[in-house]
Amino acid sequence: MAASADGNMSQTVIDTAVKERERLHTGRSRTSTMVVLGLLAAAGLFAALVLGKADPNTPPDCDGHTMTHTSLCQIISNRGGGGTFSYSEMIDRRESSKEIWRYVGFGTTGVMLVSMVFAFTKLDPNRPWGTAVPAACPRCYQPTLREKLTVHSVTRGRTTYRYSGIVTLCTPVCGFRTIRQR
Ligand SMILES: [Zn+2]
Numbered sequence: 001m002a003a004s005a006d007g008n009m010s011q012t013v014i015d016t017a018v019k020e021r022e023r024l025h026t027g028r029s030r031t032s033t034m035v036v037l038g039l040l041a042a043a044g045l046f047a048a049l050v051l052g053k054a055d056p057n058t059p060p061d062c063d064g065h066t067m068t069h070t071s072l073c074q075i076i077s078n079r080g081g082g083g084t085f086s087y088s089e090m091i092d093r094r095e096s097s098k099e100i101w102r103y104v105g106f107g108t109t110g111v112m113l114v115s116m117v118f119a120f121t122k123l124d125p126n127r128p129w130g131t132a133v134p135a136a137c138p139r140c141y142q143p144t145l146r147e148k149l150t151v152h153s154v155t156r157g158r159t160t161y162r163y164s165g166i167v168t169l170c171t172p173v174c175g176f177r178t179i180r181q182r
Pocket residue numbers: 137138139140141142144170171174175176
């Protein structure tokens with residue numbers, strides 16, 4: 001559900017923007033984003049190397065029992081893919097599911113590493129918050145205003161309310177701040 005920022009919510013959206021700017025400039029935004037993306041990259045690597053480890057020589061299992069070269073495995077499935085399978089067919093089934101883990105795992109790791117490169121640049125603490133406003137600040141008369149579309153979400157029960165507006169901030173020293181709708 002979308003709502004425009006008015007009354008008290010305007011102040012809350014402005015506060016959200018100020019906190020975002022602080023998190024960006026202290027580097028906390030970048031650190032926490034790197035940690036989350038790094039953990040996901042590691043989870044992908046784990047999935048690929050451990051769950052997806054190729055293992056064509058270990059005897060396959062059939063319903064919890066280790067198969068012998070002459071035994072058959074009957075798989076009953078109401079989703080398709082059932083049937084009777086030989087020892088080598090059961091190894092193929094196991095190895096192809098491991099192959100999927102390798103694709104998913106290495107794929108996840110790759111996407112996360114690329115995201116880390118982008119996030120590292122985008123969340124650089126030396127990068128200014130928002131975009132420059134081509135006007136002088138009405139309080140300090142300096143050309144230091146910057147603005148950014150800011151969203152503040154509040155979840156009540158199963159509904160999430162989103163309040164947004166374009167927040168304009170001057171330097172922390174000046175402290176001028178205002179909000180307008182798109
Ligand atoms: Zn100012």
